[in-house]
Amino acid sequence: MNRERGDWPAWLHGRLSTIRDQGRWRAHREFDAFGPRGGLVEEDGTHRKVLSFASNDYLGLSIHPAVIAAAHSALDRWGTGSGASRLVTGDRPVHEELELELADWKQTDRAVLFPTGFATNLGVLSTLGGPGVTIVSDELNHASIIDGARLARAHVAIFPHGDLPALEAVVADAPGPVIVVADTVFSMDGDALDVVAVADICRRHRALLVLDEAHAVLGPHPTPVDLVDLEVVRVGTLSKTLGSLGGFAACSSAVADLLVNAARSAIFTTGLSPADAAAGLAAIRVLRSPEGAELCRTLRRHVDQLLPGHPSPIIPVVMGDERRAVAAAAALLEQGLLVPAIRPPTVAPGSSRLRVTVSAAHTDDEVARLVGALAALDTEVPSP
Incomplete structure (x- = not known):
């Protein structure tokens, strides 16, 4: 809508009315929960106990005793915050220890x-x-x-999802330096990138590759051989599989030095809290242990209960119409199951869906309960 100079109240009212009319209204809701499985959700002033299939805490590490203990210890030693940006106040020892562990995990020079x-x-x-x-x-x-990509002020070329010939054509035709960037697991569809094929394209055309591995708990897990002779940045998060908060770039020493000196979203913001860093470090160590391997096997089993062979714990149930997706989520909530309805602009118009996520913290019986409830919705979990 057009807005006259200074007429902010009218513009705000119009914008909010448009969101409501499109059926896309959102509001935060209270969820009093310990870990990914569930807790008390607030609806219209009342609280209801629900089983959650909405969390990205895929291994339940946010409530792992070792992770909680590490955060407590960091709070006792360093307090609640870092105080300022890392370049101003310096790192706590746990920040550097975490970066070393991340680089070792991702098999890169630095993180x-x-x-x-x-x-x-x-x-x-x-x-x-x-x-x-x-x-x-x-x-x-x-x-x-x-x-x-917008902030980079670079030329941005978008290729159709997963279309490798189209990707190669765009990369081959680009006139100057090229960065190829992609999620390795896509957050709304739960499908996986062919990392080896994309790396081969980048290698042939001397492109830099940025991989966002935020949801790649079950893979793909590229090896140094897959990524040899490439400049690669592996972006990850502490906030999902690792059950804490924060992000990281695992990369070459040269890229790491450049990020420390030039990345505005790190230079001009307060550093990660010591407690979050300590929790992330403990979570990585659990993940890399035999216990972590067993948690991943449990998660794999839960995914296969819903959709055998699916590459991730993110399982979309596409409803199409926004109101239908919202109604389906409400019907599941009436049964004590929290499954979010995802609507535009998060997904394209006409592809509104339920986004189901499972965790190793769930039991087999709980996942079976979800399978039964979805079957009663007169909809289908997609084929793998």
Whole structure:
């Protein structure tokens, strides 16, 4: 809508009315929960106990005793916050220890911490991109990638989701330096990138590759052989599989030094809290242990209960119409199951859906209960 100078109340009212009329109204809701499985959800002033299939805490590490203990210990030693940006106040020892562990886990020279995964993509793309650079991005990439590419002031080329011939054609035709960026698991469809094939395209055309591995708990897990002879930045988050908060870029020493000196989303913001860093460090150590391998096997089993062979714990049930998706989520909530309805602009118009996520913290019986409830909705879980 047009807005007259200074007529902000009318513009705000009009914008909000448009959102309501489109059936896209959202509001935060209270959810008093311990871990990913469930808790008390507030609806219209009353609280209801629900089983949640909405969390990205895929292994339940946010409530792991070792992770909680590490956060407590960090609070006792360093307090609640970092005080200022890392370059101003310096790191606590746990920040450096975490970066070393991340680099070892991802098999890169270095890793650089950011306060969130969103801030990591903003920092990586705006630092490595710029005028004269072409950023080639999958059309279903996360919003943080989209915004990072915009901030880079580079030329941005979008290729159809998962279309490798189209990707190669765009990369081959780009006139200058090229960055290819993609999620390795896409957050709304739960499908996986062919990392090896994309890496081969980048290798042939000497493109830099940025992989966002935020949801890749079950893979893909590229090896150094898959990524040999490439400049690669592996973006990750502490906020999902690792049950804490924060983001990181695992990369070469040269890229790490550049991010420390030029990434505005790290330089001009307060550093990650010591407690979050300590929790993330403990969670990685659990993940890399035999216990972590067993948690991943449990998660794999739960995914296969819903959709055998699906590559991730994100399972979309596409309803199409926005109101139908909202009604389905409400019907599940009446049965004590919290499954979010995802609508535009998060997904494209006409593809509104239920976004089911399972966790290793769920039991087999709880997942079976969800399967039965979805079957009664007169809809289908997609084929793998």
